[in-house]
Amino acid sequence: MPAARSSGPAVVAPRTTRSSQPLRCRSRMTGMSIFAWPPPYVTKSARGTDDILASRAASRSLDVVAGGSPSDAFQGPRRAEIMRVLVVGLGSMGKRRVRDLVRLEAGPVAGFDPREDRRTEARERYGIDVYTDFDEALTRHEPDAVVVSTPPDRHKEYALASVSRGLHTFTELNLDPSVVDALIAAHRGPGIVIAPSATMRLHPAIVRMRSLLEGRAFGPALLFTYHTGQWLPDWHPWEDYRDFFASRAATGACREILAIELSWLVWLFGPVDAVQAQRAKLSSLDADIDDVYQVILEFRSRVLGHVLVDAIARPAVRFFRMCAEGGTIEWDAGSGSLRRYDVASAAWQSETEQSAGLEPDTAGRESMYLSEMRDFLGACRGDAPYAYGLEEERDVLRVLTAIDDSAGEGRRVRIARRSAPG
Secondary structure (H helix, E strand, O other), rough: OOOOOOOOOOOOOOEEEOOOOEOOOOOOOOOOOOOOOOOOOHHHHHHHHHHHHHHHHHHOOOOOOOOOOOOOOOOOOOOOOOOEEEEEEEOOOHHHHHHHHHOOOOEEEEEEEEOOHHHHHHHHHHHEEEEEOOHHHHHOOOOOOOEEEHHHHHHHHHHEEEEEOOOOOEEEOOOOOHHHHHHHOOOOOOOOOEEOOOOOHHHHHHHHHHHHHHHHOOOEEEEEEEEOOHHHHHOOOOOOOOHOOHHOOOOOOHHHHHHHHHHHHHHHHHOOEEEEEEEOOOOOOOOOOOOOOEEEEEEEEOEEEEEEEEOOOOEEEEEEEEEEEEEEEEEEOOOOOOEEEEEEOOOEEEEOOOOOOOOOOOOOOOOOOOOOOHHHHHHHHHHOOOOHHHHHHHHHHHHHHHHHHHHOOOOOOOOOOOOOOO
């Protein structure tokens, strides 16, 4: 392998095929479809999750490809069986993306990471080609799609380099609005997919709660309280938490958790109109972060929510309680339970069977991530639009910015509504 030249990307002209169109998929696999689902290695619980997601797919908006509008009818490339994918960053999330791409039999998968230990582990565990240099990986692997799984403060350089080459691009959660703005500006058209991560929207409990709200089974939601947290050193117990990006102020643990949770809360309850927040450093963690946020969310739908996020809780907690005029929903992710109190029958009813795939949350949960990669590949092939766009992510980051402003200034902050296109 050639010696590393630079770990940073170079922006180059788009690679083209003989037809002068951006290269996407070059060959077709016979006798097997990546979308034969579920493949034999997926557990029964993951199969159930997929059944739930299938019902949601039919109602997906067209406003999903890099924040397009309903007038931008989906024009992604048509289906071909093999895609070449490059995963940038081979830390815990990057290895998970590699693992799922290999399981989905996406096509040749390669990885780039400047750290030798991560490259070695990925090569030995998953049998993929690995590279010490990003430009070399692009040149030699010739990917159709790039998955950016670096820390959030490194997304911009790699994602922009990928988009500039006309490659489909998936990014993990973004925390910096300027990254999203730059990707929107660089987007080359509806034929190229730019897909930000919104994994929690694929959680079976959240899918079921949305279904219940859409069916108005117990009236519109009125209020909720939600506590999620985990002791920061337990996030990555195999490494020193002080070396982890979640220990840095700009990419701190609680800011990341908030962005993750906001992406599905707005999916359930709609846009946020105003916030009021507090934040503090309460623990003895050796990290330059606020380790607790407490937020009041006022939704345009008139739902009132309270969110407590921390990097302190031991054991980890994720508990959600929502009240409506006709009843209550409780979700305890730690025990894998989802239940609904029905006023008419004055009894609690389990929703666990209706949420096939629901199980106690663990670090090894794969079904959401597997489905997310499958959805990205499907969008790249033109099978269906990707269900979460850059404009949606930008809206979530507007809320996150307002939370920081409110906590810093000690006041309620209203959130400007997105301007109508045109």
